[in-house]
Amino acid sequence: MNHIKAAVLWPGTDRLSIETLELENPREGEVLVKIVASGICHSDMVLRDASITTRPVVLGHEGAGIIEQVGPGVSGFKPGDRVAMSYANCGDCPSCQSEKPAYCFNFVGLNFTGRRPDGSTSLSKDGKTIGSHICGQSAFASHAICPQGGIVKVDDSVPLELVAPFGCGFQTGAGAVLNALKVPKNSSVMVLGAGAVGLSAVMAAAYIAGATTVIAVDRHQSRLDRALTVGATHAVQGASANFVVEVGEICPLGVDYVFDTTAYLPLVEQCIPLLGIQGSLCLVAAYPLDAKLSFPVSAFTTGGRTIRGTMGGDSDIQRFIPRLLDYHRQGLFPVEKLVRYYDFDEINLAIDDSERGETIKAVVRMPT
Numbered sequence: 282m283n284h285i286k287a288a289v290l291w292p293g294t295d296r297l298s299i300e301t302l303e304l305e306n307p308r309e310g311e312v313l314v315k316i317v318a319s320g321i322c323h324s325d326m327v328l329r330d331a332s333i334t335t336r337p338v339v340l341g342h343e344g345a346g347i348i349e350q351v352g353p354g355v356s357g358f359k360p361g362d363r364v365a366m367s368y369a370n371c372g373d374c375p376s377c378q379s380e381k382p383a384y385c386f387n388f389v390g391l392n393f394t395g396r397r398p399d400g401s402t403s404l405s406k407d408g409k410t411i412g413s414h415i416c417g418q419s420a421f422a423s424h425a426i427c428p429q430g431g432i433v434k435v436d437d438s439v440p441l442e443l444v445a446p447f448g449c450g451f452q453t454g455a456g457a458v459l460n461a462l463k464v465p466k467n468s469s470v471m472v473l474g475a476g477a478v479g480l481s482a483v484m485a486a487a488y489i490a491g492a493t494t495v496i497a498v499d500r501h502q503s504r505l506d507r508a509l510t511v512g513a514t515h516a517v518q519g520a521s522a523n524f525v526v527e528v529g530e531i532c533p534l535g536v537d538y539v540f541d542t543t544a545y546l547p548l549v550e551q552c553i554p555l556l557g558i559q560g561s562l563c564l565v566a567a568y569p570l571d572a573k574l575s576f577p578v579s580a581f582t583t584g585g586r587t588i589r590g591t592m593g594g595d596s597d598i599q600r601f602i603p604r605l606l607d608y609h610r611q612g613l614f615p616v617e618k619l620v621r622y623y624d625f626d627e628i629n630l631a632i633d634d635s636e637r638g639e640t641i642k643a644v645v646r647m648p649t
């Protein structure tokens with residue numbers, strides 16, 4: 282049993298409360314990680330507001346840190362290893378067996394309920410159970426217990442405080458471009474939303490895939506300005522009445538690939554007629570369960586267009602996170618331009634700044 286600091290979400294409030302909790306020792310197949318930093322992702326707010334996640338709970342799913350202890354049956358990891366933390370997967374289902382752990386058949390139960398499959402948690406306070414294991418980590422804490430399938434070793438060439446958001450936001454945006462749609466060279470790409478996921482997609486399209494036209498769309502001018510510094514060739518106001526005309530002038534034959542990271546469906550519907558022949562729309566955001574799109578079906582038959590979704594950028598974390606870190610080292614994925622750091626005790630401010638759109642990627646640093 283260990284005493285740790287964690288930001289707890291209690292029932293009846295949206296504010297996180299930093300408290301001392303008890304953390305179990307790792308069980309079979311788990312490791313105990315001392316967390317160095319944890320990114321804040323929009324999905325944390327979705328889980329905060331979702332009924333599937335039982336409170337009290339510790340959120341946070343973009344952790345990075347150093348292994349302190351390994352449980353029984355763990356192979357390939359040892360104390361002292363530097364790791365990026367990402368979502369849990371069962372390792373056994375058809376998706377996991379075919380290197381698509383983002384589509385694990387047991388994904389929801391393993392990642393969103395705040396419980397292990399046997400119903401237990403690793404966290405408690407004065408005997409009261411606190412939800413853990415959110416996305417295989419619950420990383421708004423000084424320490425976390427993680428299943429070994431959700432962590433990946435990283436070398437020391439990138440600081441862990443920058444590694445943290447690779448576990449969700451950065452790999453989701455880049456993976457949508459590189460894994461899900463496999464954007465080819467010289468294509469045209471439009472990314473809706475210039476937040477962390479959207480700008481990761483912009484960088485991947487412009488610098489890694491070699492797209493020649495990369496249009497960023499957002500309501501906030503500051504985010505559009507940022508997009509132009511990370512590879513976007515054009516920036517268009519999504520709220521403008523001229524939106525469709527402006528995009529049509531940039532791509533008279535239509536856009537090859539459109540990625541939605543906003544979950545703002547009226548904007549997505551405006552983009553469907555802007556898709557070129559054999560163009561593709563990729564849905565990347567966290568959509569409300571009852572969200573529906575309305576569009577002319579014939580556009581998808583006559584023009585051979587496609588529409589598809591992606592979870593976590595189709596990433597196989599064991600391969601994709603090291604690959605992205607390598608792109609970062611080569612200067613092709615300059616995510617440091619998106620990050621603002623906060624101390625752990627400023628976590629509510631970091632969430633507020635993220636929700637207001639003032640910070641693109643907030644990362645909280647744990648006290649040393």
Ligand SMILES: [Zn+2]
Pocket residue numbers: 322323324325342449450
């Ligand atoms: Zn996330």
Ligand SMILES: [Zn+2]
Pocket residue numbers: 370371372373374375376377378382384385386387
């Ligand atoms: Zn699985």
